[in-house]
Amino acid sequence: xxxxxxxxxxLPKIILLHPMMADGKSMLKLTKGMEGRYCFIAPDLSxxxxxKGEFVSAKQEAETLAAFLKEKxxxxxxxxxxxxxxxxxGMYMLAEPGIRYETIVFDGTPMYxxxxxxxxxxxxxxxxKHRKAKRMPVEGMEKKMEEKYxxxxxxxxxxxxxxxxxxxxxxxxxxxxxxxxPIEEGIQRRIFLEVGSRDVNCRQNRTVLRHYPxxxxxxxxxxxxxxxxxxxxxxxxRLLERYMKNKGKG
Numbered sequence: 134x135x136x137x138x139x140x141x142x143x144l145p146k147i148i149l150l151h152p153m154m155a156d157g158k159s160m161l162k163l164t165k166g167m168e169g170r171y172c173f174i175a176p177d178l179s180x181x182x183x184x185k186g187e188f189v190s191a192k193q194e195a196e197t198l199a200a201f202l203k204e205k206x207x208x209x210x211x212x213x214x215x216x217x218x219x220x221x222x223g224m225y226m227l228a229e230p231g232i233r234y235e236t237i238v239f240d241g242t243p244m245y246x247x248x249x250x251x252x253x254x255x256x257x258x259x260x261x262k263h264r265k266a267k268r269m270p271v272e273g274m275e276k277k278m279e280e281k282y283x284x285x286x287x288x289x290x291x292x293x294x295x296x297x298x299x300x301x302x303x304x305x306x307x308x309x310x311x312x313x314x315p316i317e318e319g320i321q322r323r324i325f326l327e328v329g330s331r332d333v334n335c336r337q338n339r340t341v342l343r344h345y346p347x348x349x350x351x352x353x354x355x356x357x358x359x360x361x362x363x364x365x366x367x368x369x370x371r372l373l374e375r376y377m378k379n380k381g382k383g
Contacts, residue, residue: 156182
């Protein structure tokens with residue numbers, strides 16, 4: 134993991150955790166209007182962005198980032214925000230003691246219990262696309278990803294081409310086998326999950342609520358996986374600030 138810090142470190146802290154293949158810098162595009170008032174901690178998860186290592190697990194990423202926060206003395210985080218794999222990493226962070234997250238907002242977070250068939254289907258699909266991507270010109274892959282994922286596209290194209298099959302397999306494993314670690318009721322009440330109605334992860338809403346009955350889920354009608362922030366990136370900062378101000382009511 135490469136931990137990037139943007140802004141004055143004396144300001145209130147916001148953590149931004151990117152989706153698979155993206156990077157921390159691309160998450161900054163979701164914070165328009167928030168500049169100068171917060172310090173953004175936006176890591177590149179292992180094997181993605183500028184990180185040259187291998188992704189092992191979201192739990193390991195969470196432990197690494199939590200250790201960094203404790204070392205820096207950042208005991209309170211105003212907002213923990215993440216998308217897809219970033220949200221999954223964030224869920225593990227909530228189980229780490231010693232840090233208070235005032236507001237938690239995740240989009241399109243995959244939380245499945247030992248979904249073996251889904252694992253094999255996703256792994257096969259991603260590896261097939263990965264091998265095809267490595268044969269494409271970088272410019273072509275970048276254009277294709279930007280058309281599909283908007284503000285995340287460019288970073289995703291470069292990461293996907295460079296990622297190892299080992300990292301891809303580890304990410305898919307995490308996205309299809311989440312152990313639902315215990316999270317205190319008080320923390321659950323500060324968690325706000327956003328998910329598109331066309332996102333396959335929307336099917337897991339009942340399962341998630343069975344394990345974490347006090348968190349809040351908002352379904353965005355007509356949107357696919359992580360597409361709401363990608364499409365509405367210009368206004369997304371205002372959405373995050375409403376969550377922070379109203380503790381999820383806005």
